[in-house]
Amino acid sequence: MTTTPDDANAATRPPLCLIGLRGSGKSALGARLAEATGGTFIDLDEATCRRLGVDSVTAAFERHGEESFRRAELETLRDLGARLEPGTVLALGGGTPCSESGRELVEHLKRGGVVIAWLDAPDSALASRLARGADRPRLRGASIEEEIATLRAERQRTYRRLADLRVDTDAFTMDGAVRSVLSWCRDRIDEGR
Numbered sequence: 308m309t310t311t312p313d314d315a316n317a318a319t320r321p322p323l324c325l326i327g328l329r330g331s332g333k334s335a336l337g338a339r340l341a342e343a344t345g346g347t348f349i350d351l352d353e354a355t356c357r358r359l360g361v362d363s364v365t366a367a368f369e370r371h372g373e374e375s376f377r378r379a380e381l382e383t384l385r386d387l388g389a390r391l392e393p394g395t396v397l398a399l400g401g402g403t404p405c406s407e408s409g410r411e412l413v414e415h416l417k418r419g420g421v422v423i424a425w426l427d428a429p430d431s432a433l434a435s436r437l438a439r440g441a442d443r444p445r446l447r448g449a450s451i452e453e454e455i456a457t458l459r460a461e462r463q464r465t466y467r468r469l470a471d472l473r474v475d476t477d478a479f480t481m482d483g484a485v486r487s488v489l490s491w492c493r494d495r496i497d498e499g500r
Contacts, residue, residue: 346394425470
């Protein structure tokens with residue numbers, strides 16, 4: 308079953324910003340959310356790679372180094388955040404909101420009315436998704452399971468603090484997760500009336 312735009316179109320929806328660990332479904336769910344609202348989907352990693360003239364995060368790390376990628380990522384987020392339209396869905400990299408500068412940018416988006424949705428899933432689900440092979444550099448050189456546990460310990464508090472809502476992407480089908488997020492947004496809009 309495909310989710311289609313309902314009675315509230317993109318113009319009546321707040322922009323969404325998706326945060327969460329790698330493998331939580333930010334890109335997949337973000338694209339489906341944008342499709343359901345008739346809005347635009349933006350993947351921050353892809354936008355940053357375009358800015359750097361490369362086709363993947365791995366290539367960006369190899370050619371420019373992680374530090375340069377992170378600077379370009381924040382510049383890209385700053386540029387995109389200044390012009391997010393209603394109904395836009397922006398998926399951040401897992402570590403984007405975890406630096407002081409990244410956190411400040413996400414907090415600024417939130418103050419401007421952007422809904423921050425934390426996508427989460429159990430470590431075993433994340434490991435299974437990542438084992439299928441995304442073109443991403445390993446951050447720690449550890450096993451996937453060790454990396455997930457370490458990153459969760461480092462990032463979970465920040466995600467929790469920033470998020471307006473948390474969605475367990477392992478507990479829903481893709482359509483169910485889309486409906487859950489859109490229902491939360493619709494309820495928020497109704498409360499504001």
